[in-house]
Structure formats: C-alpha cells, structure tokens
Amino acid sequence: MAYEINWSPEAIEDLHSIADYIAKDSRVYAQSVVAKIFDVSRSLASQPLIGRIVPEIGVAEIRERFVYSYRLIYRIGDNKILIVAVIHGKRLIDNILDRLES
Numbered sequence: 001m002a003y004e005i006n007w008s009p010e011a012i013e014d015l016h017s018i019a020d021y022i023a024k025d026s027r028v029y030a031q032s033v034v035a036k037i038f039d040v041s042r043s044l045a046s047q048p049l050i051g052r053i054v055p056e057i058g059v060a061e062i063r064e065r066f067v068y069s070y071r072l073i074y075r076i077g078d079n080k081i082l083i084v085a086v087i088h089g090k091r092l093i094d095n096i097l098d099r100l101e102s
Contacts, residue, residue: 004079005045006083008099010099015037018037018070018088033070040072044065044081049076051063051065051072061075061077062076069089071086073093
C-alpha cells in the first residue's frame with residue numbers, strides 16, 4: 001500500500017529558504033539538493049518506516065530522514081505522510097515542535 005505524501009506550508013517554506021540560501025553560492029547545487037529532498041520524500045510512500053524516530057520527540061509516528069545535512073521530518077498517519085519540516089541538522093528542533101501538534 002502506497003502512502004499519500006503531503007507537504008505542510010511550513011515545510012515548503014523551509015525548502016524555499018534552503019534553496020535560496022544555497023543558490024547564493026550555486027544554483028546548480030541548490031537544484032540538486034531540492035531534487036534529492038523530493039526524491040527522498042517520494043520514497044516514503046512505499047517505505048514510511050525507513051526513517052528513524054526523531055530522538056528529541058520519541059514518538060513512533062514522527063520520523064526523519066537525513067538528506068545531506070538536512071533533516072526531513074515527517075508524521076505518519078492513516079495512509080498519509082505529512083512532511084512537517086526540512087531543517088538543517090544543526091538547527092534546534094524546538095522551533096518546529098508546534099508544527100507537529102496540528
């Protein structure tokens with residue numbers, strides 16, 4: 001069974017910010033990073049449990065995959081996956097905890 005993948009508006013904003021930041025040095029690399037993030041997110045449709053449980057949260061439905069130095073954080077629901085955030089691995093997760101409550 002394939003899960004439906006959805007992106008929160010905040011996660012899309014995260015992705016735009018990442019792309020803009022990287023594009024200051026290299027548009028090509030920015031496009032490559034964004035494409036890889038989308039590829040990894042699409043792979044979750046068939047393997048939602050492949051990501052590790054987010055250690056700071058410890059809830060089985062909240063997981064993450066690393067893409068380069070970015071954390072793709074998602075919530076597994078009934079037949080759906082919501083991409084909640086894409087943040088740099090060194091960024092504190094406290095800033096996105098409110099996104100997980102909705």
